[in-house]
Amino acid sequence: TQLLEQSPQFLSIQEGENLTVYCNSSSVFSSLQWYRQEPGEGPVLLVTVVTGGEVKKLKRLTFQFGDARKDSSLHITAAQPGDTGLYLCAGDESSGDKLTFGTGTRLAVRP
Amino acid sequence: KAGVTQTPRYLIKTRGQQVTLSCSPISGHRSVSWYQQTPGQGLQFLFEYFSETQRNKGNFPGRFSGRQFSNSRSEMNVSTLELGDSALYLCASSSYFSGGAAEQFFGPGTRLTVL
Numbered sequence: 001t002q003l004l005e006q007s008p009q010f011l012s013i014q015e016g017e018n019l020t021v022y023c024n025s026s027s028v029f030s031s032l033q034w035y036r037q038e039p040g041e042g043p044v045l046l047v048t049v050v051t052g053g054e055v056k057k058l059k060r061l062t063f064q065f066g067d068a069r070k071d072s073s074l075h076i077t078a079a080q081p082g083d084t085g086l087y088l089c090a091g092d093e094s095s096g097d098k099l100t101f102g103t104g105t106r107l108a109v110r111p
Numbered sequence: 112k113a114g115v116t117q118t119p120r121y122l123i124k125t126r127g128q129q130v131t132l133s134c135s136p137i138s139g140h141r142s143v144s145w146y147q148q149t150p151g152q153g154l155q156f157l158f159e160y161f162s163e164t165q166r167n168k169g170n171f172p173g174r175f176s177g178r179q180f181s182n183s184r185s186e187m188n189v190s191t192l193e194l195g196d197s198a199l200y201l202c203a204s205s206s207y208f209s210g211g212a213a214e215q216f217f218g219p220g221t222r223l224t225v226l
Contacts, residue, residue, distance in 0.1 A: 042201050042217030098167040101154035
């Protein structure tokens with residue numbers, strides 16, 4: 001069974017700070033996705049990366065897929081209280097519909 | 112386009128009972144996946160259905176089952192409920208990103224509490 005380890009597990013920062021969340025595995029993924037989940041709701045897809053070394057920017061969020069397609073990072077610039085939530089990475093092993101989810105990073109941004 | 116809907120949103124059952132949860136995918140999506148989310152284990156894959164056939168299955172006991180109907184709506188059933196089955200059950204429907212990657216769109220979940 002693949003395992004996607006995320007770090008850190010918890011993060012509490014002040015509004016305006018920058019942060020990076022990491023997602024690591026020993027397995028190779030055909031694609032990797034990042035989701036954000038708020039309490040009582042389902043995860044919401046933020047981005048999908050498919051090419052090793054790929055970098056995608058979504059406003060203040062920057063996502064990177066590792067060259068070997070085993071790891072990924074999410075960088076948030078100038079965090080805002082609205083960024084608060086549980087961030088999940090999820091890897092797709094074989095272009096199918098069985099995603100393996102990471103352990104999650106719970107982010108709290110204090111105003 | 113309407114999102115993924117799940118019913119009911121909340122459910123309280125007692126040990127030994129059974130429960131059926133329902134999921135309606137986004138219109139046009141033919142794949143539906145189910146996940147269990149708990150604080151201790153995180154998000155774990157239960158099974159995936161495509162065109163009424165189970166295509167993938169996670170490591171859950173046979174008490175967990177599902178099915179998909181011709182209109183792509185899906186149900187999952189848990190029999191002989193145990194306390195450890197208390198969780199948020201999430202349904203996701205998929206569209207395919209270019210290159211074959213599946214992008215999953217989640218419903219709000221059903222919060223099941225087993226007493």
